[in-house]
Amino acid sequence: MTTKKTQNKYLRFALAAALAAGLTLPLCATARADHDWRDDCHERLRHDKERIDRDAARYGDHSPQVYHDVDRLDRTRQWCRDHHADWDHNTFDFGIYVHPH
Numbered sequence: 001m002t003t004k005k006t007q008n009k010y011l012r013f014a015l016a017a018a019l020a021a022g023l024t025l026p027l028c029a030t031a032r033a034d035h036d037w038r039d040d041c042h043e044r045l046r047h048d049k050e051r052i053d054r055d056a057a058r059y060g061d062h063s064p065q066v067y068h069d070v071d072r073l074d075r076t077r078q079w080c081r082d083h084h085a086d087w088d089h090n091t092f093d094f095g096i097y098v099h100p101h
Contacts, residue, residue: 034084036085037080037083037084037085038085038086038087040083040085041076041079041080041083041085041086041087042087042088044076044079044080045073045076045077045080045087045091045092048069048072048073048076049073049091049092049097051069051072052066052069052070052073052096052097055069056096061096066096067099070096070097070098070099071099073092073097074099077092
Protein backbone atom coordinates (compact mmCIF):
# COMPACT_ATOMS: atom_id res chain seq x y z
CA MET A 1 0.00 0.00 0.00
CA THR A 2 1.27 3.44 -0.83
CA THR A 3 0.99 6.33 1.47
CA LYS A 4 -0.03 9.87 0.69
CA LYS A 5 3.64 11.01 0.90
CA THR A 6 4.73 8.39 -1.63
CA GLN A 7 1.93 9.37 -4.01
CA ASN A 8 2.97 13.03 -3.73
CA LYS A 9 6.58 12.08 -4.54
CA TYR A 10 5.52 10.21 -7.69
CA LEU A 11 3.25 13.06 -8.71
CA ARG A 12 6.01 15.66 -8.21
CA PHE A 13 8.47 13.46 -10.12
CA ALA A 14 6.04 13.07 -13.02
CA LEU A 15 5.34 16.81 -13.12
CA ALA A 16 9.06 17.65 -12.99
CA ALA A 17 9.78 15.22 -15.83
CA ALA A 18 6.97 16.66 -17.92
CA LEU A 19 8.18 20.19 -17.25
CA ALA A 20 11.78 19.28 -18.11
CA ALA A 21 10.70 17.60 -21.36
CA GLY A 22 8.44 20.51 -22.25
CA LEU A 23 11.25 23.01 -21.77
CA THR A 24 13.99 21.09 -23.58
CA LEU A 25 12.18 19.71 -26.63
CA PRO A 26 11.51 23.09 -28.25
CA LEU A 27 15.20 23.92 -27.92
CA CYS A 28 16.23 20.96 -30.05
CA ALA A 29 16.95 22.04 -33.60
CA THR A 30 15.38 20.17 -36.45
CA ALA A 31 17.95 18.25 -38.44
CA ARG A 32 17.94 19.43 -42.03
CA ALA A 33 20.31 19.55 -44.93
CA ASP A 34 22.04 22.77 -45.90
CA HIS A 35 20.67 24.63 -48.87
CA ASP A 36 22.05 23.46 -52.21
CA TRP A 37 23.51 26.57 -53.85
CA ARG A 38 24.66 24.80 -57.03
CA ASP A 39 21.83 26.13 -59.22
CA ASP A 40 22.26 29.67 -57.91
CA CYS A 41 25.99 29.45 -58.51
CA HIS A 42 25.52 28.18 -62.07
CA GLU A 43 22.97 30.90 -62.82
CA ARG A 44 25.27 33.67 -61.57
CA LEU A 45 28.25 32.28 -63.50
CA ARG A 46 26.16 31.93 -66.66
CA HIS A 47 25.06 35.58 -66.45
CA ASP A 48 28.64 36.73 -65.89
CA LYS A 49 29.87 34.62 -68.83
CA GLU A 50 27.18 36.09 -71.10
CA ARG A 51 28.21 39.61 -70.04
CA ILE A 52 31.86 38.81 -70.84
CA ASP A 53 30.94 37.36 -74.24
CA ARG A 54 28.78 40.38 -75.10
CA ASP A 55 31.45 42.91 -74.04
CA ALA A 56 34.22 40.93 -75.76
CA ALA A 57 32.25 41.01 -79.01
CA ARG A 58 31.55 44.72 -78.60
CA TYR A 59 34.89 46.03 -77.22
CA GLY A 60 37.46 43.27 -77.77
CA ASP A 61 38.90 40.52 -75.57
CA HIS A 62 41.46 42.78 -73.87
CA SER A 63 39.23 45.76 -73.17
CA PRO A 64 38.75 47.34 -69.72
CA GLN A 65 35.09 46.30 -69.86
CA VAL A 66 36.02 42.63 -70.26
CA TYR A 67 38.63 42.88 -67.46
CA HIS A 68 35.95 44.38 -65.23
CA ASP A 69 33.55 41.57 -66.18
CA VAL A 70 36.20 38.94 -65.43
CA ASP A 71 36.72 40.54 -62.01
CA ARG A 72 33.00 40.17 -61.42
CA LEU A 73 33.19 36.53 -62.52
CA ASP A 74 36.03 36.01 -60.02
CA ARG A 75 33.84 37.43 -57.25
CA THR A 76 31.04 35.09 -58.32
CA ARG A 77 33.44 32.13 -58.19
CA GLN A 78 34.39 33.19 -54.67
CA TRP A 79 30.70 33.39 -53.73
CA CYS A 80 30.27 29.85 -55.01
CA ARG A 81 33.27 28.66 -52.96
CA ASP A 82 31.92 30.40 -49.86
CA HIS A 83 28.60 28.60 -50.34
CA HIS A 84 30.30 25.25 -51.07
CA ALA A 85 28.81 25.09 -54.55
CA ASP A 86 30.82 23.62 -57.38
CA TRP A 87 30.53 24.61 -61.03
CA ASP A 88 31.54 23.35 -64.45
CA HIS A 89 35.20 24.35 -64.57
CA ASN A 90 35.45 23.40 -68.26
CA THR A 91 32.88 26.08 -69.09
CA PHE A 92 33.85 28.95 -66.79
CA ASP A 93 37.59 28.53 -66.07
CA PHE A 94 39.43 28.95 -69.36
CA GLY A 95 40.32 31.50 -72.02
CA ILE A 96 39.10 35.05 -71.54
CA TYR A 97 37.12 34.00 -68.44
CA VAL A 98 40.25 33.99 -66.26
CA HIS A 99 42.84 36.66 -65.69
CA PRO A 100 46.27 35.86 -67.12
CA HIS A 101 48.76 35.13 -64.36
